[in-house]
Amino acid sequence: NGAGKTSTLRSIARTDDPVVTAGEIWLEGQGLHNMKTHEAALAGVQLVPEDRRIIQGLTVEENLSLAQVAPGHGWSKEEVYEHFPRLGERRKQDGTTLSGGEQQMLALARALSRDVKLLLLDEPYEGLAPVIVQEIEKILREIKKLGITTIIVEQNAVAALKLADHAVILDTGEVAFSGTAKEVLENEQLRHEYLAI
Structure with missing residues (x-):
């Protein structure tokens, strides 16, 4: 907490007056650091x-439809329901009445x-039952295969590292480690100092 993880994601997504004080953010030749939030979204940056x-x-279905209003479509509703069968079963249910994992x-x-090129996930496993974490990990592996x-950004670093190719450890806004x-x-030193394992 306080390491700057969420601020980093928000800076990349260009939300909430990003706090970038130096540097640039590039995605496929486009400088995100000069974009507004909607421009970054249209460029393919999606923050969860x-x-x-x-x-x-x-409803679940209406929440998905709203995401597909803007140009640049990703998965169709049918593809979403194929990958997330629970959402298909609850498509007519108010999205805010779903369990935390379903939300x-x-x-x-x-x-x-959306047409996503860069997916930013802020604490995707927080407060979720282990069985739901496993379902989300399965989807994230599929996303990885799609390129x-x-x-x-995850407090449960071990779970995130199981999926990751590259890891960055932030300590009060500074990069403490960057590698595989x-x-x-x-x-052992990194695990003990930053991951408490």
Whole structure:
């Protein structure tokens, strides 16, 4: 906490007056650091925030439809329901009445309903039952196979490192380590100091 993880994601997604004080953010030759939030979204940056931001009063299906209004479509509703069968079963249910795990699935599905090139996940496993974490990990492995670059900010670092190729450890806004996930898991000092394992 206080390491700057969420601020980093928000800076990349260009939300909430990003706090970038130096440097540049590039995606496929486009400088995100000069963009507004909607421009970054149209460029393919999709943020799944920690609070999920499910829209009250809208069904699961309506939440997904809203994500598909803007140009640049990703997964169709049929593809979403294929990957997230629980959402298909609850498509007519108000999104805010879903369980925490189902809301996380909906937030992730909403992002994938757009033309996503960079997926930003802020604490995707927080407060979820282990069985739901496993379901989300399965989807994230599929996303990885599709070649969608994903940045995961997660307190449950071991779970995130199982999926990661690259790892960055932030300490009060500074990069304390950057390397492969395997290097983190094999480095006793890093594991002890930053991961408490």
